[in-house]
Amino acid sequence: MRTILTSMEILTGEQMRAADRHAIEALGIPSLELMEAAGAGIAGELLRSEPDLRKKTVTVVCGKGNNGGDGLVIARHLAVAGVPVRAIVLADPEALSPDAAVNLERARGESLDLECATDEIGWKRCLEKIPAEALIVDALLGTGIRGAVYGLTARVIEDLTRGGFDIVAVDLPSGLNADSHQVVGPAITARVTYTLCRPKPALIFPPAARHAGEWRTIPIGIPDESVAMQASNMTWQDAASVRGLLPARAHDAHKGKFGHVLVVAGGPGRAGAAVLTARGALRSGAGLVTVACPASIRAEIAVQQAEVMTEALLESSEGWLSAGSAARVQDLLGTRDTLAIGPGLGTDPETAKAVRLLAISARRGAVIDADGLNALALDPESLLTLREAAAPRILTPHPGEAARLLRVTTHEVQADRLAAARTLAERSGAVVVLKGNRTLVVKTDGAVAVNASGNPGMATAGSGDVLTGVVAALLARGLEPFDAARLGVFLHGDAGDRAAQRLGPDAMIASDILTDLSAAFVAHTGAVS
Structure with missing residues (x-):
């Protein structure tokens, strides 16, 4: 790294x-x-x-x-x-x-x-x-x-x-x-x-x-x-500042060189969240992507994206992940490089218990988003115990999720986004991505990168799931957590800007961001060496 x-x-x-x-x-x-x-x-x-x-x-x-x-x-x-x-x-x-x-x-x-x-x-x-x-x-x-x-x-x-x-x-x-x-x-x-x-x-x-x-x-x-x-511990992150973060692909490279992302996501009626996360990882150059999900939605996910592998996890009678699924995820991580967890999982108590266990004990770097963050927020001690995690963690909250983690109101987060993001990073020991206008990427020492890309059209269902996949892929490819987060945030925002130029901010959806990720990578990362 x-x-x-x-x-x-x-x-x-x-x-x-x-x-x-x-x-x-x-x-x-x-x-x-x-x-x-x-x-x-x-x-x-x-x-x-x-x-x-x-x-x-x-x-x-x-x-x-x-x-x-x-x-x-x-x-x-x-x-x-x-x-x-x-x-x-x-x-x-x-x-x-x-x-x-x-x-x-x-x-x-x-x-x-x-x-x-x-x-x-x-x-x-x-x-x-x-x-x-x-x-x-x-x-x-x-x-x-x-x-x-x-x-x-x-x-x-x-x-x-x-x-x-x-x-x-x-x-x-x-x-x-x-x-x-x-x-x-x-x-x-x-x-x-x-x-x-x-x-x-x-x-x-x-x-x-x-x-x-x-x-x-x-x-x-x-x-x-x-x-x-x-x-200075504050930087402005624009196109010039992210160029060179991602190493060029060697001509003799193979898929094993670009990391294997394990996506733990999805639940009843929420298979789309898992698919969007997996697609974000695939479009960001991950060599392999596996989606581990409740057994009842495995087929629904598999038919939507031919390039992903799927694994069935134990589920409750209502179709949500059971607490026992954590052990299987740990086994799967033995042959994967990065965990992306949270989108579409729901907040069933059994699911939340599994998520909190994995957030602390997963032996690979992890990107925690959406219901993964909500599961942590349900336990007041989760942030402090996250500091003892077995590998690096990246948290990607929107202001409401950050507020729940910090036990404050969304208004208080938005009133001083920088202070909120720094507090969350310090308490959790994780890299924090506070999403929103001028997304902030913050390290535990308070250093912050302020993102230049993105637009209001990205405030749409599934946009954050795509970002989770993008950041997880870059982490699996060997970037340090802070670099994976800030490059992922910039490329995701740049893809969103391209989608907004094509379609306008009102009509764009998360899949449009995925469509333009390739152009963002071409414009801002290295070519084949």
């Missing part, structure tokens, strides 16, 4: 400032050079991505700090490129940060249309001159604020919001705390946020993230060395 650490770090405000200081003080990069790169980079992005920019009026609203300095650089570069641009500085020139003051003089040297406003009367005069169709560049505040903004800055944010302007933000929408998902006062809502060097938590986690719109990272010349020294 191997672990590859290739992801874009998410930096807190303090970590970003520390990286900035290291670049300046330890590596000797002039701060003005970084500011110039930031402003020039954003101006270049605006020129490339904003249609008819030269036919619009661009108004750059600048604060007194370095974020405002970045804004002045943007205004200067846009003016040189022939864009009608105006800069408003919400401070006395004497109050500007040293680098912002330098760029104010440079802007004046380019005869830029420039005004300073130090109070609400001055701001009102400036606001009256902004045409309704103007593009506003928000360069008011950066990563240093804590708590709600007030005074003139709050008034400006409120007026821009009420005005319904088209706004893009520099680094962070003004009013947001870089480190918090909460919004505690007036805050800019941007269509696009051009974040500098690395993304910040407020851009990632709602509700604050809803103020950021689409965000794009602008390199400003801070070396990776300076960023790496911050030892």
